[in-house]
Amino acid sequence: xxxxxxxxxxxxxxxxxxxxxxxxxxxxxxxxxxxxxxxxxxxxxxxxxxxxxxxxxxxxxxxxxxxxxxxxxxxxxxxxxxxxxxxxxxxxxxxxxxxxxxxxxxxxxxxxxxxxxxxxxxxxxxxxxxxxxxxxxxxxxxxxxxxxxxxxxxxxxxxxxxxxxxxxxxxxxxxxxxxxxxxxxxxxxxxxxxxxxxxxxxxxxxxxxxxxxxxxxxxxxxxxxxxxxxxxxxxxxxxxxxxxxxxxxxxxxxxxxxxxxxxxxxxxxxxxxxxxxxxxxxxxxxxxxxxxxxxxxxxxxxxxxxxxxxxxxxxxx
Amino acid sequence: xxxxxxxxxxxxxxxxxxxxxxxxxxxxxxxxxxxxxxxxxxxxxxxxxxxxxxxxxxxxxxxxxxxxxxxxxxxxxxxxxxxxxxxxxxxxxxxxxxxxxxxxxxxxxxxxxxxxxxxxxxxxxxxxxxxxxxxxxxxxxxxxxxxxxxxxxxxxxxxxxxxxxxxxxxxxxxxxxxxxxxxxxxxxxxxxxxxxxxxxxxxxxxxxxxxxxxxxxxxxxxxxxxxxxxxxxxxxxx
Numbered sequence: 001x002x003x004x005x006x007x008x009x010x011x012x013x014x015x016x017x018x019x020x021x022x023x024x025x026x027x028x029x030x031x032x033x034x035x036x037x038x039x040x041x042x043x044x045x046x047x048x049x050x051x052x053x054x055x056x057x058x059x060x061x062x063x064x065x066x067x068x069x070x071x072x073x074x075x076x077x078x079x080x081x082x083x084x085x086x087x088x089x090x091x092x093x094x095x096x097x098x099x100x101x102x103x104x105x106x107x108x109x110x111x112x113x114x115x116x117x118x119x120x121x122x123x124x125x126x127x128x129x130x131x132x133x134x135x136x137x138x139x140x141x142x143x144x145x146x147x148x149x150x151x152x153x154x155x156x157x158x159x160x161x162x163x164x165x166x167x168x169x170x171x172x173x174x175x176x177x178x179x180x181x182x183x184x185x186x187x188x189x190x191x192x193x194x195x196x197x198x199x200x201x202x203x204x205x206x207x208x209x210x211x212x213x214x215x216x217x218x219x220x221x222x223x224x225x226x227x228x229x230x231x232x233x234x235x236x237x238x239x240x241x242x243x244x245x246x247x248x249x250x251x252x253x254x255x256x257x258x259x260x261x262x263x264x265x266x267x268x269x270x271x272x273x274x275x276x277x278x279x280x281x282x283x284x285x286x287x288x289x290x291x292x293x294x295x296x297x298x299x300x301x302x303x304x305x306x307x308x309x310x311x312x313x314x315x316x317x
Numbered sequence: 318x319x320x321x322x323x324x325x326x327x328x329x330x331x332x333x334x335x336x337x338x339x340x341x342x343x344x345x346x347x348x349x350x351x352x353x354x355x356x357x358x359x360x361x362x363x364x365x366x367x368x369x370x371x372x373x374x375x376x377x378x379x380x381x382x383x384x385x386x387x388x389x390x391x392x393x394x395x396x397x398x399x400x401x402x403x404x405x406x407x408x409x410x411x412x413x414x415x416x417x418x419x420x421x422x423x424x425x426x427x428x429x430x431x432x433x434x435x436x437x438x439x440x441x442x443x444x445x446x447x448x449x450x451x452x453x454x455x456x457x458x459x460x461x462x463x464x465x466x467x468x469x470x471x472x473x474x475x476x477x478x479x480x481x482x483x484x485x486x487x488x489x490x491x492x493x494x495x496x497x498x499x500x501x502x503x504x505x506x507x508x509x510x511x512x513x514x515x516x517x518x519x520x521x522x523x524x525x526x527x528x529x530x531x532x533x534x535x536x537x538x539x540x541x542x543x544x545x546x547x548x549x550x551x552x553x554x555x
Contacts, residue, residue, distance in 0.1 A: 053398075053402075056402040057402060058398060058401055058402050058552070059552055059553060060553050078404045078406075081402060081403060081404040082404050084402070086399065086402050088395065088398055088399055088402075090395060092394050092395035092396040092397075092398065092399050093396065094327070094331070094394075094396055095394070096331055096334040096335055097327070097330075097331075097334070101330075105323060105326075105327050106403070108319070108323040109320055109323050109324070109400075109403045109404070109405055110403050110404060111404060113319075153399075
């Protein structure tokens with residue numbers, strides 16, 4: 001890992017954090033290249049928020065280093081802070097302020113002034129769809145709008161790195177889609193780290209996914225890579241009208257089949273067939289059904305979902 | 318400096334966005350004016366000794382009421398976590414918050430100028446003495462604010478911040494009082510008298526501003542602001 005690599009936005013090396021006797025983050029190593037949307041996945045309490053707090057310079061690491069755009073957080077934490085837009089979990093905002101007032105306050109503290117500040121606030125109203133809410137008190141906004149204010153706050157200085165901690169928690173499905181779309185649009189120009197424990201979120205928005213559990217990385221790759229890596233076995237689900245034992249023996253005789261289970265449900269029989277790795281036996285199954293003259297209602301191949309990968313990696317420890 | 322100003326403006330405005338500032342100003346003015354004028358006509362003296370005599374006791378409850386919210390609320394709402402990831406230094410936030418609470422106190426004191434004006438209409442008070450008393454009160458108030466702010470930074474519960482603020486200020490106030498020092502060995506009496514907030518206000522109450530008292534109040538302010546920065550930075554400690 002070279003230190004002068006221009007395409008790397010964030011570099012985390014041997015990162016550790018201990019709180020008293022608790023080892024919250026253990027030897028974390030990862031890189032985020034510019035323009036990437038990284039999904040940071042893990043169950044609650046896995047160390048996601050702690051890691052984000054270290055990257056945003058809220059707390060220092062116990063050991064290890066964090067570089068943002070080539071700057072070490074230990075050398076110049078104020079410079080690192082100017083490069084990051086952060087939206088913490090639960091979107092903490094000053095409820096007594098007006099939206100416009102709040103954005104002005106944040107902009108000032110983050111180094112904007114005068115005409116530049118004014119134009120950025122206007123941009124934020126457009127990008128985050130807040131123009132109508134400018135004169136509203138933040139405490140009286142709906143959750144969706146609060147979230148938009150949170151995003152506007154993070155984006156106001158146009159930072160190259162955006163860190164979003166559970167940005168869609170507590171939103172309704174429509175709002176989730178809106179926010180997700182906003183994030184995807186931002187991801188075109190910025191590097192985004194997206195923390196979540198909601199898997200569909202992450203697989204829908206992120207190029208790269210990092211799964212952590214108990215403070216350590218347990219898997220890393222694209223959504224497809226992860227499911228491919230974990231979901232080795234092939235599963236077929238079949239719904240036919242046939243004689244149960246005959247069906248079972250016939251299916252077991254097919255090439256590459258490891259295991260068959262049959263379950264009658266009403267007139268139909270549900271069969272699950274597990275085949276060897278990477279063998280496409282769909283055709284054989286269909287032919288078998290066709291040749292025996294059975295009625296077929298359903299035949300589909302199931303591959304492991306990201307959910308399966310997640311539970312497999314983070315379960316029961 | 319710019320950051321301190323931004324924090325100051327927000328904090329100061331926040332007092333007026335909620336009913337706090339209005340309640341505070343009204344109750345303070347009614348209470349102090351009432352307490353003062355009760356004895357004023359009996360004494361028949363055109364001065365404000367009586368007013369400034371009760372001020373340390375009034376501040377004891379009013380100042381923690383101003384400062385209790387300052388950090389406790391931010392901790393509870395978790396806005397502090399976001400604030401401290403912006404390019405702002407911890408001490409800038411502390412100073413900004415201090416100036417905001419102090420300014421509210423100054424405004425209240427300025428509003429109470431109606432009292433000396435009334436006295437000036439009906440009598441001939443010593444203007445120099447009253448100016449001295451006002452400056453002294455601001456210094457003492459600033460010390461109370463610094464104490465109250467520090468206490469607020471220790472908890473996320475405003476009520477706890479208020480009660481602890483009152484208690485701590487009271488202890489510091491009473492520590493140099495004669496009936497406390499009476500029971501102490503005579504060797505340490507001067508020390509306790511010096512540390513106590515009370516003894517330094519006696520001469521101020523008479524309108525005499527001694528440089529030793531100024532230095533004392535400035536050190537109390539500095540010390541508690543320093544503790545405040547420490548308590549905010551303590552998240553970075555192991």
